[in-house]
Amino acid sequence: MESTHDAGTITLRELARRCGAKLDGDGEVVINRIASLESAGAGAIAFLSNPKYKSQLATTRASAVIVAPRDAMATALPKLITADPYATYARIAAIFHPRSVPAPGVHPTAVIAASARVAPTASVAAHVVVGERTTIGERVQLHAGTVIGDDCSLGDDAILYSSVVVYDRALIGPRTIIHSGAVIGADGFGMAEQDGRWLKIPQVGRVVVGADVEIGANTTIDRGALGDTVIEDDVKLDNQIQIGHNCRIGAHTAIAGCTGIAGSTVIGRNCKIGGAAMISAHLERADGTVISASTGVFNSIETPGVYTGAFPALPHRDWQHVASITRRLRALLGRIAALERKIRQEGE
Amino acid sequence: MESTHDAGTITLRELARRCGAKLDGDGEVVINRIASLESAGAGAIAFLSNPKYKSQLATTRASAVIVAPRDAMATALPKLITADPYATYARIAAIFHPRSVPAPGVHPTAVIAASARVAPTASVAAHVVVGERTTIGERVQLHAGTVIGDDCSLGDDAILYSSVVVYDRALIGPRTIIHSGAVIGADGFGMAEQDGRWLKIPQVGRVVVGADVEIGANTTIDRGALGDTVIEDDVKLDNQIQIGHNCRIGAHTAIAGCTGIAGSTVIGRNCKIGGAAMISAHLERADGTVISASTGVFNSIETPGVYTGAFPALPHRDWQHVASITRRLRALLGRIAALERKIRQEGE
């Protein structure tokens, strides 16, 4: 459970300074990596964020730990004390594992349209394709095999990993990260039925992605039909999410993997949506709403809160009984009503 | 919500003529784009298809509207009257947004096998790969990075967007559109269990895709194990759909995103399948069946109709009660039966 890629060594005092955490104990202890409490050894700093691991504080072989004030007394190890150990862990992990930055420049096998503008500090890898009139910002990373269409704009410091596809006219904000296999701006699923056949509705809107967004591997975001599909700032999308045309996902909302968002759905800000959810109704006025994993949302939610709709697995035979009785619930309801009538009659 | 890409201007009279719609009002009004009722401004034509937007007819700033005969009296604006405003909208959108057609020819970075035959009117973009003995029809578009295997055939006017993969021996019909990241013809999930290990079953069938099909981004269609996987004409598949080996999807059927179709499933014609459905049983003899979103079909359906099986989300605490009681339904059934016995005994 330890990372094998070290990025030099640093004293605990220096880590405290760089993270804004309070140092407690020997500040001269030298740290060379971050690890979990359980796997840490000498030289590692570990962290306690989830209380269920608190007992590991006593047994960890880490050289130092990151703890909340309430846990500071629970260990004699040199420590960083901080209101949010998980965020401090994130900061220290970034210190030990700085993102490797590819050298600027355009690989000779990349194909850049004559009218595209690529910032000189951008890094464009092998077999990348950039379309006409597209602009690529400063320090943007386009990894191998990524294809950007015509008339796109990628903000400064955006990172597109290998084999991303961005269709024509998409806008991607600064510092946004898009993982491999993601497809931004394919046609939405729009067609009119006529005489038993389908007539394609041209999908002429765009995808507009804000700043500091992260889009997971193989996630798909369709372009708008007439207007735009909009992903606001700091939205975090896991892998294999499908977002239909003309959706709007509010700022800071996080959506876990395998979730589907049907076309034209509007989701508020700071929502959290569990994995494999399926949402076809608005969460527009319900900022901060939490949708549990595997839950279907088919009616709009107006009141923020936690919403759930999935049954956990049972042993197969038990579930068969549950499923069978559930299908007969209407008859059950009738039997209860009949009993009530009888009791009432007898009481009369 | 307005498209910013105009394709010139055109009089309402000329639009009526080209769509076969009835003109009502000033035919000389000049239209330069299509828009929603709500977002339209001067120069735009808007449409009323969904009755819930009817009140917007009174307030739209559009220069003209597309309406059904029943709504013609509801507005004094110049208008096109048509039995199916949504289909007329599709046609007019196509007039204002003609699909841009890349120039014919093969990009110098494309790698075309010596024995492949590419029509001279086809457009083959950067880094495309075409395998041995494959034939590429007239006016086919292969966008950047798409890979076509050996012994494939792509019908005239097919469009494969960037980073599509087509494995060996697949047949793709004319005018079919395949979006980025789709994978056509990977091995089906077939293996025999032997002594606790898996033995791979060679997947030697093909994928056969008909004419006028549309396949969404990151959708996967596996090749047949022995026979073929068949997608009939005018089937419309949204993004992130998985179709197992040896399935047959009937003509004109439309399937929304994130749906899984298990191997060997046969689905009839003109079916409509909602998003995130999971189908592992036949809809073979039930043409025109509708499956709701998030619904599991585990038993074959023989009678056309609408089928559903998903619970909508509830506030978490309410759902916990529901889930908990559901698990105890068998006990509940027992309590009702006991009450019935008691009442019966008392009645004797």
Next chain:
Amino acid sequence: MESTHDAGTITLRELARRCGAKLDGDGEVVINRIASLESAGAGAIAFLSNPKYKSQLATTRASAVIVAPRDAMATALPKLITADPYATYARIAAIFHPRSVPAPGVHPTAVIAASARVAPTASVAAHVVVGERTTIGERVQLHAGTVIGDDCSLGDDAILYSSVVVYDRALIGPRTIIHSGAVIGADGFGMAEQDGRWLKIPQVGRVVVGADVEIGANTTIDRGALGDTVIEDDVKLDNQIQIGHNCRIGAHTAIAGCTGIAGSTVIGRNCKIGGAAMISAHLERADGTVISASTGVFNSIETPGVYTGAFPALPHRDWQHVASITRRLRALLGRIAALERKIRQEGE
């Protein structure tokens, strides 16, 4: 339903010898392909594995059949008798359809980092990219457009089809097959919430994939956050599966398409997981567990067995009744309790 790609002809006697099956009947009959009982014609060998096709033994036009001992008397055709006809079918299919092996060597359009080591027997197709210090084993196949990051290792005889992406530092075992569009090693979904914004947790672990694994098209496996995500030997993953960071999937486990496995989930050995399942709890100590399709596992399973949690579809109106009553189950429970109280009081 017959494969059109023959691989020469062979006598039944020779097939028996090569599969270790018992020959019964004329060993000189010449076989040139494998087919289903229903579609087979002269020259084909067919197989009976699923008992529901037993009646086809009497009518098949195959030249020979593969049967279990219990079915040997049911046909007078020349036959191979074997304890496991399905596995023998797999072996014979492999004889008639040997995997085509691309010629060794590196295509001139491939971009191989100077410090990478590619075995001379490996086959590296057009537009492949291989990163720094990566090692590619003997007879490995990298199909067109696949991208391998820095510091990866691919074992002997691994096959990566077109447009696979492997991020930095992943290890892929020998004979493992990865289908197109799969993404191995993208960042896990890890972030800390701070002041309503998200702070990215660096994902510094690896993906470690064992030997004889198969990974389906567009499946995604995230790298570990601190430790590794591990896919053990002989695991079989269908298409469009999502595996979160730090998961461990035990040897010989098979997972069907569209399934999501949440981060840090540990799944035992020899498990079978149906399509579109969603697993966010451990199956760690329950080797051999079977999870049905569309089933959610939100609580850890300690006892091996078959677990289910999905309702099959009903006609829409019937389902509406079920869903509506289910939401009111708490009230129903109350009514039953009230009846019981009343009966009890009356009995007193």
